[in-house]
Amino acid sequence: xxxxxxxxxxxxxxxxxxxxxxxxxxxxxxxxxxxxxxxxxxxxxxxxxxxxxxxxxxxxxxxxxxxxxxxxxxxxxxxxxxxxxxxxxxxxxxxxxxxxxxxxxxxxxxxxxxxxxxxxxxxxxxxxxxxxxxxxxxxxxxxxxxxxxxxxxxxxxxxxxxxxxxxxxxxxxxxxxxxxxxxxxxxxxxxxxxxxxxxxxxxxxxxxxxxxxxxxxxxxxxxxxxxxxxxxxxxxxxxxxxxxxxxxxxxxxxxxxxxxxxxxxxxxxxxxxxxxxxxxxxxxxxxxxxxxxxxxxxxxxxxxxxxxxxxxxxxxxxxxxxxxxxxxxxxxxxxxxxxxxxxxxxxxxxxxxxxxxxxxxxxxxxxxxxxxxxxxxxxxxxxxxxxxxxxxxxxxxxxxxxxxxxxxxxxxxxxxxxxxxxxxxxxxxxxxxxxxxxxxxxxxxxxxxxxxxxxxxx
Amino acid sequence: xxxxxxxxxxxxxxxxxxxxxxxxxxxxxxxxxxxxxxxxxxxxxxxxxxxxxxxxxxxxxxxxxxxxxxxxxxxxxxxxxxxxxxxxxxxxxxxxxxxxxxxxxxxxxxxxxxxxxxxxxxxxxxxxxxxxxxxxxxxxxxxxxxxxxxxxxxxxxxxxxxxxxxxxxxxxxxxxxxxxxxxxxxxxxxxxxxxxxxxxxxxxxxxxxxxxxxxxxxxxxxxxxxxxxxxxxxxxxxxxxxxxxxxxxxxxxxxxxxxxxxxxxxxxxxxxxxxxxxxxxxxxxxxxxxxxxxxxxxxxxxxxxxxxxxxxxxxxxxxxxxxxxxxxxxxxxxxxxxxxxxxxxxxxxxxxxxxxxxxxxxxxxxxxxxxxxxxxxxxxxxxxxxxxxxxxxxxxxxxxxxxxxxxxxxxxxxxxxxxxxxxxxxxxxxxxxx
Numbered sequence: 001x002x003x004x005x006x007x008x009x010x011x012x013x014x015x016x017x018x019x020x021x022x023x024x025x026x027x028x029x030x031x032x033x034x035x036x037x038x039x040x041x042x043x044x045x046x047x048x049x050x051x052x053x054x055x056x057x058x059x060x061x062x063x064x065x066x067x068x069x070x071x072x073x074x075x076x077x078x079x080x081x082x083x084x085x086x087x088x089x090x091x092x093x094x095x096x097x098x099x100x101x102x103x104x105x106x107x108x109x110x111x112x113x114x115x116x117x118x119x120x121x122x123x124x125x126x127x128x129x130x131x132x133x134x135x136x137x138x139x140x141x142x143x144x145x146x147x148x149x150x151x152x153x154x155x156x157x158x159x160x161x162x163x164x165x166x167x168x169x170x171x172x173x174x175x176x177x178x179x180x181x182x183x184x185x186x187x188x189x190x191x192x193x194x195x196x197x198x199x200x201x202x203x204x205x206x207x208x209x210x211x212x213x214x215x216x217x218x219x220x221x222x223x224x225x226x227x228x229x230x231x232x233x234x235x236x237x238x239x240x241x242x243x244x245x246x247x248x249x250x251x252x253x254x255x256x257x258x259x260x261x262x263x264x265x266x267x268x269x270x271x272x273x274x275x276x277x278x279x280x281x282x283x284x285x286x287x288x289x290x291x292x293x294x295x296x297x298x299x300x301x302x303x304x305x306x307x308x309x310x311x312x313x314x315x316x317x318x319x320x321x322x323x324x325x326x327x328x329x330x331x332x333x334x335x336x337x338x339x340x341x342x343x344x345x346x347x348x349x350x351x352x353x354x355x356x357x358x359x360x361x362x363x364x365x366x367x368x369x370x371x372x373x374x375x376x377x378x379x380x381x382x383x384x385x386x387x388x389x390x391x392x393x394x395x396x397x398x399x400x401x402x403x404x405x406x407x408x409x410x411x412x413x414x415x416x417x418x419x420x421x422x423x424x425x426x427x428x429x430x431x432x433x434x435x436x437x438x439x440x441x442x443x444x445x446x447x448x449x450x451x452x453x454x455x456x457x458x
Numbered sequence: 459x460x461x462x463x464x465x466x467x468x469x470x471x472x473x474x475x476x477x478x479x480x481x482x483x484x485x486x487x488x489x490x491x492x493x494x495x496x497x498x499x500x501x502x503x504x505x506x507x508x509x510x511x512x513x514x515x516x517x518x519x520x521x522x523x524x525x526x527x528x529x530x531x532x533x534x535x536x537x538x539x540x541x542x543x544x545x546x547x548x549x550x551x552x553x554x555x556x557x558x559x560x561x562x563x564x565x566x567x568x569x570x571x572x573x574x575x576x577x578x579x580x581x582x583x584x585x586x587x588x589x590x591x592x593x594x595x596x597x598x599x600x601x602x603x604x605x606x607x608x609x610x611x612x613x614x615x616x617x618x619x620x621x622x623x624x625x626x627x628x629x630x631x632x633x634x635x636x637x638x639x640x641x642x643x644x645x646x647x648x649x650x651x652x653x654x655x656x657x658x659x660x661x662x663x664x665x666x667x668x669x670x671x672x673x674x675x676x677x678x679x680x681x682x683x684x685x686x687x688x689x690x691x692x693x694x695x696x697x698x699x700x701x702x703x704x705x706x707x708x709x710x711x712x713x714x715x716x717x718x719x720x721x722x723x724x725x726x727x728x729x730x731x732x733x734x735x736x737x738x739x740x741x742x743x744x745x746x747x748x749x750x751x752x753x754x755x756x757x758x759x760x761x762x763x764x765x766x767x768x769x770x771x772x773x774x775x776x777x778x779x780x781x782x783x784x785x786x787x788x789x790x791x792x793x794x795x796x797x798x799x800x801x802x803x804x805x806x807x808x809x810x811x812x813x814x815x816x817x818x819x820x821x822x823x824x825x826x827x828x829x830x831x832x833x834x835x836x837x838x839x840x841x842x843x844x845x846x847x848x849x850x851x852x853x854x855x856x857x858x859x860x861x862x863x864x865x866x867x868x869x870x871x872x873x874x875x876x877x878x879x880x881x882x883x884x885x886x887x888x889x890x891x892x
Contacts (some may be wrong), residue, residue, distance in 0.1 A: 160788040167698035170691045174716045174762070177755045181726060184733030247502045254499025267503055274510055276874060278816025280845045281517070281867050284852045288860065289516045319509045326506075348481070350488050352495035373721060380723020382819035383845075387852060407725050407819070414732065415822055432729045436722065443721040447714075 002057065002131055006138055010050040013142040017045025020149050036156035044155045047162055048145035053137040060130050068122045075118055077111050095119055185436055188429030195423045196224045201430060203227060207393035207404075209413060209424050224427055226434070228393035232403030236314045236385060237378035239399060243318025244378075245371060248325025255326070256333045257355055268330075275323035283387030286316035291388055298400060308390040308402040317384050321374050328373065332366030332453065333359060365453040372446035376439040382407040406431050517871070521864025527653035527666060528613040529605040530579055530642060534558050534587060538599045541591065549591075551584035555606075563638060574635050580607040582655075582667040607655065608648065610665040610858035612639060616650060619857055656865065660831045661847065665858035668851070670866050672833045676746055676826070676841030677815060679834060683750025684757060684814050689807050691754075692761030696803070699762070700769040701791050720759035727756045728823025736824060743825035744840040752820045757810035764806020768799040801888035808881040812874055818845040844870050 021041035025033050034041075069092060080091055091112070098116040149155075193201065204225015251271065255264050291312035298305030305311075336359050344354040360367070390402030391412060413428035534554065541549040559575050560566060566575050583606035590604065591597060607613075611630040614620055626633055642648040660672030695716075703709040731752035735741045741748050772795050780790035821827065826842050827850065834841035842850070844866065851863040 156786065160786065163788060164698075164702065167694045167702060170694035171698040171703070171712055173691055173695060173755075173758060174719055175712060177719060177730070177758070178715050180734050180755075181722070181730045184730050184738075185726070188733060247506050250499045250502030251506055254496070254503055258496050258499055259503075267507065270507055270510060271503070274506065276812070276816075276878065277513070278818065278845050278870060278874070280816070280818045280848050280852075281513070281870070284848065284863060284867065285513050285516060287852065288520070289512075319506075319513075322506045322509075350492040352492045353488070355495070376721060376723075380725065382723070382725045382822075383849065386819075386822075387849070407723070410725060410729070411819070411822055414729075415825075415827055429729060429733070432726055436726050439721065439723055439726075440718060443718050444714075447717055 002134060006050060006053055009138045010046040013049035014042040014046040016146055018042035020146050024151055033151045035152055035154050040155040040159050041149055043159050045142055045145040048141040049138045052141050053134045056137055057134050064126055072119055076115055185429050185433045188426050189433040192426035192430045201226055209427050228395040229404055229406055229409055231395055233379055233405040235403055236310050236405055239314025240317035240321055240378045243315055244321035244325050248322045249329050252326040252329035253355060256330050271323045271326055279383040282316050282320050283383040286312050286384055286388035290316055305400045306402040309400050310403045311399045313385050313389040317378055317381055324374050328370030329367050332363045336362045365449050369446040369449035372442050376442035380439050386411050406435050517864050517867050520861055521868045523617045524861040524865030525653050526650045528608040528616045529651050530608045531603055531605050531647040532558050533601055533603050535601045536598045541598050551587045554587060555583045574632055578609055578612055580609050580666045582607050607666045613666055614857050660833050665856050665862055668862060673842050673844045673847035676834050677843040679746035679837060680749040680843055681811055684753040685811055687754040688757045688761055692758050693765050693803055696762045696765030700766050716759045716762050724756060724817055725819040727752050728820030731824045742838050744828050745838045746841050747837040748824045749821050749826050753814040757814050760810040761807050765803040768802025772798045801884055805881045805885045808877060812877045816845055818849055821846050
């Protein structure tokens with residue numbers, strides 16, 4: 001609401017600045033005496049109006065709850081103030097719930113009621129003060145800017161400086177995201193490694209992240225050896241690659257070397273639809289259709305197939321990755337210069353011999369890069385395995401049994417109620433760290449290989 | 459091969475076989491290999507595409523029936539004695555439904571039988587009556603024929619999803635219940651009608667009352683925020699990196715970073731959201747605001763990469779012309795390059811948003827996976843999203859939820875098709891080939 005008023009105010013400021021600049025010019029010379037075009041004076045005034053007010057507004061939003069809580073605590077009765085911190089937080093929560101009209105635990109004590117009223121008053125005062133401060137800042141800013149406008153004011157340069165600053169700030173978002181990921185995952189992971197030694201996590205052979213609530217419970221100590229989880233991830237990704245690489249690569253070869261234009265123009269977009277389907281749909285498909293089908297197929301061969309077999313999850317994941325492999329390979333195959341093909345064909349090689357002995361070797365680095373990217377996709381894929389793979393961490397090489405993956409474990413450990421200091425939750429962040437580092441390494445290698453390869457033929 | 463060549467090599471032929479013969483011997487084998495290789499390629503394409511068709515076939519064949527729902531016609535007598543006139547909304551509507559049912563089949567006496575009879579009609583029937591009385595209080599004292607949703611087991615029976623000939627103990631419906639249903643269908647009092655509930659209500663534990671509106675609104679709120687944040691930021695970042703950034707180490711790091719972020723698994727973004735937005739900034743769990751922020755961070759690299767490609771495709775002559783007539787660099791970008799690159803940027807953004815629409819894993823991390831009945835009302839209200847709803851329903855054991863999951867998937871796919879065709883249209887209409 002306040003932001004909207006501020007926006008209107010800025011629009012007014014823009015008009016003011018513009019008319020002011022125009023009024024400074026004489027009738028004869030026109031706008032030529034101004035340093036910049038009148039628009040820039042307007043924008044500059046609007047910026048003076050809006051920016052400082054907006055900054056104050058943002059700072060206020062962050063500080064306000066803290067300050068109000070401080071004042072509130074200072075006014076609470078003595079015996080409540082002396083409560084330990086977490087009990088005090090509970091009381092504060094009660095007060096806040098009372099204010100927002102939610103259900104409060106237990107009966108309402110008069111002192112809490114009074115505190116809630118106090119809180120409400122404080123909030124109202126703060127909101128009023130904020131409105132006054134922000135609006136007056138906007139108006140003051142407008143007037144300062146209006147005073148500053150002279151024909152010599154380098155308005156365009158000022159505006160452009162602000163814009164450039166905005167552009168730079170936006171481009172650093174990516175850096176902050178990465179830092180955010182690394183820090184958040186790393187912090188929690190380090191806390192986890194303080195409880196569970198890193199060796200045990202990376203090389204332990206048993207994974208059962210159930211921590212007991214009481215110490216005398218059966219199986220009270222959770223086991224956090226992640227090898228079975230890694231092995232499961234590797235197996236499912238491996239199956240996926242076994243499906244995706246031959247199919248994707250052969251499709252790419254056929255489409256780029258053999259298919260006529262019409263077939264290509266139909267088949268290629270269709271293949272790419274596979275990449276656009278949400279993964280949750282694949283997960284449903286795997287759990288509903290593929291897994292029962294594989295189990296029944298296993299029964300006819302007299303095999304015992306788990307209904308959450310690695311094979312089903314891997315197969316469907318492979319289907320998902322086909323277009324990924326095929327479009328990346330298609331790109332690199334097309335990047336191989338035609339002269340190389342012509343040379344091979346002129347020597348009398350058949351088309352398939354040309355492809356196998358000239359085109360593929362030439363495109364190999366690019367294809368390998370693409371496959372590495374696909375592997376990192378497979379490792380990080382979540383929904384298919386959550387819906388179609390198992391939860392139990394079996395260390396097995398049999399693709400017909402249920403295995404679990406890193407992403408499945410992260411989801412099961414973190415979905416639902418959780419506290420932030422049990423090793424169970426922290427384990428998810430440790431797994432997340434491993435996942436992030438593994439995919440990062442794969443991506444860096446893959447991007448490097450692909451880039452090197454592109455330079456080779458450009 | 460020309461004639462003169464064969465004659466010349468004729469003398470050499472006596473000592474060793476001619477090269478052409480060696481070639482000819484192997485030729486049929488090589489052609490065979492050629493044919494086989496080509497067939498493998500064709501097979502690969504056909505197999506991949508058949509997976510696509512199989513996927514669509516499974517989803518559609520499972521899902522289309524969810525757009526229809528079995529309804530039962532009841533003759534409800536709004537007994538003035540049973541309904542509190544002063545406060546009709548709080549009357550015992552479930553009791554009214556039960557009474558109507560026992561009136562219909564007076565032979566039902568025992569407790570067990572009554573329970574079986576009541577189970578045929580959805581618990582939503584009572585709410586429907588309540589709503590009706592709230593809107594038209596004048597109906598009290600009258601007998602009204604209304605269609606109420608049948609229970610999901612009845613629905614499944616009518617859609618042919620379970621057989622009548624299995625032993626009674628293995629069936630969800632008993633012999634008596636089947637007899638009642640048959641009685642109804644003889645009277646034309648049970649029929650399949652368009653399932654409006656599916657599009658107008660939120661989630662429910664009862665399949666016949668569950669709808670996607672709540673999830674849809676949650677998705678729309680989340681994506682609106684994503685679009686509002688990621689489009690300006692992504693475009694600005696792309697403009698800076700493409701037009702202004704000096705070629706130095708710092709910018710190189712940013713570029714590598716963006717490329718890597720685009721390939722980071724989405725679940726890691728969920729972890730970031732959980733640790734930073736929820737645990738550190740104490741934003742509410744399950745809220746579209748957190749979902750929107752996480753999806754923004756996720757789509758940002760996609761938008762930046764697409765926008766840069768679009769900026770790159772604007773020919774340098776335009777830039778030089780603008781600079782030549784005295785524009786500043788910023789004016790050159792804002793007035794000339796940016797408008798020309800806009801269609802490409804928009805296309806990239808739409809594709810990024812389409813991807814965000816189908817994204818599930820990060821939303822699971824930030825608690826948008828809760829069971830939420832109400833339609834979300836704002837950015838901080840608890841909500842879920844369409845793909846998460848699909849995930850939740852896929853986990854439900856009831857047979858009726860399978861078709862509802864498929865139907866929700868159909869809705870999601872239709873949305874994706876619409877969004878993506880928007881991108882294609884935009885590209886075809888406005889993109890210039892230089």
